[in-house]
Each structure stands twice: as C-alpha cells, then as structure tokens.
Amino acid sequence: MADTPAASPVSVSDDGAVRTVTVQRPDKLNALNAATLQALADAFEAAAADPAVRVVVLTGAGPKAFVAGADIAEMNGLSAVQGRDFSLLGQALMCRIERMPKPVLARINGFALGGGLELAMACHLRIAADTAKVGQPEINLGLIPGFGGSQRLLRLCGRAATLELCLLGAPITAERALQLGIVNDVVPADALDARVGDIAAQLARSAPLALRGLLDAVHVGGECSLDAGLEYESAQFGLLFATEDMREGTSAFLQRRPATFQNR
CATH class of the missing domain: 3.90.226.10 (2-enoyl-CoA Hydratase; Chain A, domain 1)
Known part of the structure; x- marks a missing residue:
C-alpha cells in the first residue's frame, strides 16, 4: 500500500x-x-x-x-x-x-x-x-x-x-x-x-473492459438521442465479444464457477 x-x-x-x-x-x-x-x-x-x-x-x-x-x-x-x-x-x-x-x-x-x-x-x-x-x-x-x-x-x-x-x-x-x-x-x-x-x-471482481464499455455507453447515452445511444450500445456490446474476459465470463457461467477476469 x-x-x-x-x-x-x-x-x-x-x-x-x-x-x-x-x-x-x-x-x-x-x-x-x-x-x-x-x-x-x-x-x-x-x-x-x-x-x-x-x-x-x-x-x-x-x-x-x-x-x-x-x-x-x-x-x-x-x-x-x-x-x-x-x-x-x-x-x-x-x-x-x-x-x-x-x-x-x-x-x-x-x-x-x-x-x-x-x-x-x-x-x-x-x-x-x-x-x-x-x-x-x-x-x-x-x-x-x-x-x-x-x-x-x-x-x-x-x-x-x-x-x-x-x-x-x-x-x-x-x-x-x-x-x-x-x-x-x-x-x-x-x-x-x-x-x-x-x-x-x-x-x-467485475470485467474491467465491460465496466468501461458500460460507463462509456451511459455517458454517451445521456448526451444524445435514444437512437444514437442504442447504436453506441450495440457497438460497445459487439466489441466485447473480441475480449478474453467475455469468453471467460460466459464459460464460467456455463461451468457454474466464479469468473476470473484479466482485463484482456
């Protein structure tokens, strides 16, 4: 510390x-x-x-x-x-x-x-x-x-x-x-x-990249139209499918174990 x-x-x-x-x-x-x-x-x-x-x-x-x-x-x-x-x-x-x-x-x-x-x-x-x-x-x-x-x-x-x-x-x-x-x-x-x-x-303990995407989506959505906000949300959602953390999170759910996220 x-x-x-x-x-x-x-x-x-x-x-x-x-x-x-x-x-x-x-x-x-x-x-x-x-x-x-x-x-x-x-x-x-x-x-x-x-x-x-x-x-x-x-x-x-x-x-x-x-x-x-x-x-x-x-x-x-x-x-x-x-x-x-x-x-x-x-x-x-x-x-x-x-x-x-x-x-x-x-x-x-x-x-x-x-x-x-x-x-x-x-x-x-x-x-x-x-x-x-x-x-x-x-x-x-x-x-x-x-x-x-x-x-x-x-x-x-x-x-x-x-x-x-x-x-x-x-x-x-x-x-x-x-x-x-x-x-x-x-x-x-x-x-x-x-x-x-x-x-x-x-x-x-949460997935850092997902947290970042969520914070971005809420911030952007608060400053634009609903249609633009929805488009931005979809883009962030899709990008997370390219992350190791998304694979880890979904695999952990299916395997009924806690997920360990690595910020990747």
Whole structure:
C-alpha cells in the first residue's frame, strides 16, 4: 500500500485493485481550493493510467466532512475573470471523474455541500452515512454552483429538486437525498466503510473492459438521442465479444464457477 506525502492536500492509498483518494484538509472541512482541485485531477489521471487499479473510492478526511464546499477564503479575493477560471478548473475535474474508464465510488462520510456535492455527483455511485448532509448553498454567498451543480443535479433528480436545493440553499439529509436520487444508498455511519468496501470489492471482481464499455455507453447515452445511444450500445456490446474476459465470463457461467477476469 503506497501513501502520498502528508503535505499534499490529497492522499492516495491502494488495497488490492481498489484505490482510495482522500481529500486531506480536515481543518478546513476538506474545502476545495485550486491546489486541491489540481491534486485531485493528478490523482485521477494516475488512477486512470494504472492498470492495477480497477476501482476508485473518493472520500474526505476526518469525521465531519466529505467536502464541505469550495474554499471561500480563496474565492473571496478573486476577480470576475479569476472566478470564471476557478469554475472552469473545477468543471474540468468533475468531467475527468465522470468520464473515468473505471468506476468511481463516493464515500460520503459527512457534509457534501457546494463543491463537495458537485464532486460527489461526478462520481458513478454515491454511498452516504445517515449523518451526512448535502446541498448547494452558493445562493447564500451571492453565487450559483460553479463546478457543474446546476447541471448534474438537473440530470440526477429533475428541475423541481434542482431549483429547491439551489434557490433555497438549505442542506438536506442523506435520506432526503436518497429519495431524490442524488445518492444511491444511505447506511448507518458505523457501517459506511463496510458497505463501500463491499461495493468496491464487487466492482473490482467485475470485467474491467465491460465496466468501461458500460460507463462509456451511459455517458454517451445521456448526451444524445435514444437512437444514437442504442447504436453506441450495440457497438460497445459487439466489441466485447473480441475480449478474453467475455469468453471467460460466459464459460464460467456455463461451468457454474466464479469468473476470473484479466482485463484482456
């Protein structure tokens, strides 16, 4: 297991094929400043390129916050042009995570507000502790979401819920977020690690090329017409017939044994 230096705002550790990326600013409730956004971008770039990594878990250090938002102290001094650039930096990271060729699982251990919720929504699956709270409170700062919150919320839970969270700016409970479709599951705080670990282990056992094809198909399908999405799905489906993993998976099923996928 390799760890990044303590001075970094982001730590990285491996447990088999599962890489955990942790925002490491607990004294700031893991708030996202420019340096942290860049460190996260570097961490996800490295995870995407590492063939030993099959799943990424994203979380925040400490018991209070996943990520409590963007760093307001840093934002306070920005000009209009700098504010736009900060938004673009955050959006680039969120798109990088969303388009990862490997599943990314958000472990929401506490507050996921503003940029923190935007970061979680860029992940493919979101598991929250029952003590967590999520929201888009930027309106209270005289701002709007800048890292994609208005757009990903709209796609996850619709217009009414998006306007509720963004216009009112009040955090909601993890259970309410589950009802709205913002998170996939809510578990007791003391069961969060076990639940996330189980899901990560299941994904790590799955066929990596099939996972990648599925992530691609869902991403493309969300941005195009149904006909175009179906055509893309068929293309991905057909390509997987050229893989050793597909032969292994179907053979294992017929032979009633567990499959062992080799990413080939």
